[in-house]
Amino acid sequence: MKKSILLLFILLAATASAQVLKVQSIEKIATPSSEMAKQVASISPGGDYLLLCSQSQEGLIKLDLVTGESKTLTTARGAGFGTKISDDGNTVAFQEVTFNQDRLLMRGVKTIDMKSGSTQTLLQPTRDFQGFDLQHNAMATVSNHQVNIKGAFTRPIVSNNNLKLMLTVDGTTRQFTPNGDQFNYIWASISPNGNRVLYYVSELGCFSCKLDGSDMVKLGELSAPQWLDDNTVVGMCDYDNGITITASTIVAKSLDGTEQTLTGDDMIALFPQVSNKAGKIAFSTINGEIYIINFTK
Secondary structure, eight states: OEEEEOOOOHHHHHHTOOOSSEEEEEEEEOOOSSGGGSEEEEEOTTSSEEEEEOTTOOOEEEEETTTOOEEEEEOOTTTTSSOEEOTTSOEEEEEEEEEOTTOOEEEEEEEEETTTOOEEEEEEEETTEEEEEEETTEEEEEETTEEEEESSOOSOEEEEETTEEEEEETTEEEEOOTTOTTSOEEEEEEOTTSSEEEEEETTTEEEEEETTSOSOEEEESOEEEEEEETTEEEEEEEEEOSSSEEEEEEEEEETTSOEEEOSOTTSOEEEEEEETTTTEEEEEETTSOEEEEEEEO
């Protein structure tokens, strides 16, 4: 199923930069011939399957990395944006974009039991959707500044309300804009240990700070950042001409400032998704190809 492309990590030696990860190989993954299999929405914590979507985040296709088998889970709009997989890989949560009778955009949240295939609605479509998250098999949604918990969910939750971050701690939700209210915030997430927030600020770049806004670390122009572990972040360093992305590499950065470029200039690598447990970083290219970086630390 996989055609392995063993790449020497020449770029690291050439730039004499410090090493964040030890890259073992980069594999090109054979994918279904579907428009809903052009971008990685998520990778399971165990690294045994990918969730793929279209380049406009439509639908979810499960691709088994062991057998090569694929299965369409949903064709919902928006399902590929912020998709969550439980720690055991048995539950997938995704948002669904719909429109009401006045053609106003609504967002809801659904879950899929990967064993039975059954789908449940976690949050009914609403105009006030802010975000959702999973912790083990517990689930949480945030809408209109209210948190709905299902199960033993105890982690902080970072969500987004009109491009302003909202932080929920111990059931209380407040606006969280550590760089100032005048900026727009996207791509936010909580560190695995629950102590820090990772986010991107328009015009300023990528940052991480503690839950009270202190100990702020600037990570530079790192788009679509993802936590790899409590001290390491993976994202993409992309450039555009105002219309389309013209260049992009996958980059790993540690909070102490160490930086490592993981892909070369021979591809436009986008939107990484990480499984630290499995030692895998999945990403797509602008042409809709899917790759996995295999690494150790």
